[in-house]
Amino acid sequence: MSFKIAIIGAGSVGFTKKLFTDILCVPEFKDIEFALTDLSEHNLGMIKAILDRIVEANGLPTRVTATTDRRKALEGARYIISCVRVGGLEAYADDIRIPLKYGIDQCVGDTICAGGILYGQRNIPVILDFCRDIREVADTNAKFLNYANPMAMNTWAAIEYGKVDTVGLCHGVQHGAEQIAEVLGAKSRHELDYVCSGINHQTWFIDLRLNGRKIGKDELVAAFEAHPVYSQQEKLRIDVLKRFGVYSTESNGHLSEYLPWYRKRPDEITRWIDMSDWIHGETGGYLRYSTETRNWFETEYPQFLEAASKPIDPAKRSNEHASHILEALETNRVYRGHFNVKNDGVITNLPRDAIIESPGFVDRFGINMVAGITLTEACAATCMASINVQRMSVHAAISGDIDLLKLAVLHDPLVGAVSTPEEVWQMVDEMVVAQAAWLPQYAHAVPAAKERLSKSAVKTREWAGAARRNVRSIEELRAEKAALKQTG
Known part of the structure; x- marks a missing residue:
């Protein structure tokens, strides 16, 4: 070929x-x-x-x-x-830094929340x-x-x-499945059959089978709580599992910033996260990791x-979807995965225009989604909150309507749990001004935003966040890698 x-x-x-x-x-x-x-x-x-x-x-x-x-x-x-x-990374740093001035503490900030928008x-x-x-x-x-x-x-x-x-395409589903296989004692990830459905980074394991045996909520909760590592790293994720009845595909840190309940107060943040690695909830964790990776x-x-x-x-060969999709399309060797596509009725209780992440099969005829999935009401409600923010955000980006952009940020679950409307309006002005070089559709709105900022009485604070770590030097990274190598 x-x-x-x-x-x-x-x-x-x-x-x-x-x-x-x-x-x-x-x-x-x-x-x-x-x-x-x-x-x-x-x-x-x-x-x-x-x-x-x-x-x-x-x-x-x-x-x-x-x-x-x-x-x-x-x-x-x-x-x-x-x-x-x-x-x-320059613009990304502002995605984390500016919301912190208004009390919004993000771990990643690349999906929704102020930074993701x-x-x-x-x-x-x-x-x-x-x-x-x-x-x-x-x-x-x-x-x-x-x-x-x-x-x-x-x-x-x-x-x-x-x-x-x-x-x-995303790898969150695969990573979550690897965790589940491990806590259930599977000898190989291939022993676990799973179905996930929802929206990207808020996809839910709605069906789990280990060697054909269906796995229920209670067994999964017990398995995670008994695990010596995940019981500490995934505390928030386990709490959501207990309350919703299904496990989320997304990491502890990522999931925490899509919900209004766990990161709205500094003392709550430290209760639910784990600092053993950035992905478990560290303030600006992915920004630090990305910076260190680039420098390394x-x-x-x-x-x-x-x-x-x-x-x-x-x-x-990794479990990233791309190579497997291309192989299926070109050779007709069927591949099953979880893909982000327009809903169009695939998930019955999410809007047709939303982008969902759900199971599909690929062959030479294309990507064929499994239709007729219905999420539990709690999972659907959580997804809906994000979908509404995503829809407004897309329309704002297309139209350059700064007022619609502010409404999108205002309706974000975590932003709404932390900030007042006045704070949101000023924060968006500040972010648009700071990132004007990459926001051509808002060029017309920048002068007025600058004028409002010069007259604003909304107070902010200089705050590193509830759980911030400094970027490590190359020497520190070398020492850490050497230590890990010695301990095996």
Whole structure:
């Protein structure tokens, strides 16, 4: 087989390498072309050198090109994968820093909440540019695979306004399933059969079977509470399981910022999170992790390049959906996964226009979703709160309506639990002004926002958050990795 895959935001070096090696685990895909594109020539150069080294070490005919000219990369592409972070870590830092001034403590801030909504405002105009280029220069039947957050908002915009065949992909479901398999004592994750449904980052394990035996709430709660690690790292997630009756796919830290109950007071935050790793609820945890990862990669690049000389091992193919979807579409080997698509009645008690994450099967005819799923009322209600915020956020990003943007932020569950309307109005003004370089649709609103900020009497505070850690130096990271290696 010979076709072209374009990766936008390919400078996300580690993730691009994973997708690349996964795809090349499919025997029929050795003779394809990867076209890498990114705004950063520096990052493109690094990732191309790594992928070229992989191709050379494995004696493959695979072609790798790299360009900052996005349209050139997309020309004739059958598949387009997006891994972009619009605004980079600079804008992301504002997504965390500014809401903290108004008492809003986020762990990640890339899905909803104040940070996730503004992240969507930066992404959506760019996503629509991608879609325009896909329609104009890519293969006629091109498929757009979106990995970028905020997943639901980006996918919603691409389908509804970009008019491109789009599927959103995430690994939260797989990671949650691995946890469940472990606590239940499965010898392999393949012993666990599961069905998840909901919306991205708020998907629920609605059916669990271990070697064919159905697993109920009580057994799952007992298994998690008995686990020496997860009982501490996933306290909030276990509490939601007890109250809702089903386990959430999302991590303790992520889940905490989608709900109005656990992060609204500093003393409650420290009660429900765990500081053993950022993902369990640390204030700005993913920002710190991302910053350290970038710094580590820049410093230790020669090691990454050397590691690329190893043979590709199909046994180590990851459970990221992309390679499996491409394999099913091209070879007709059926793949079952959980995909982000427009609802259109798949989940009976969520709106038809919402972007859902739910089971589907892929073959040469495309992605075929399992229809007729009904969530419990509690799960549906939680999803609905986020869907309403997502819908307003997408419409605000498309129209450049700053008042609608403020209403979207106001209706966010955690923001509403923490902040007053006056605080929300000022916070959004401050975020739009700070991120104006990446928000072209709000250019007309920036002068008035600056004027309001100059006259505002709303008080803020300089606050690092309830559970903040400093970014570690390269030396500290080296010492920690060495210590972990010694302890095995």
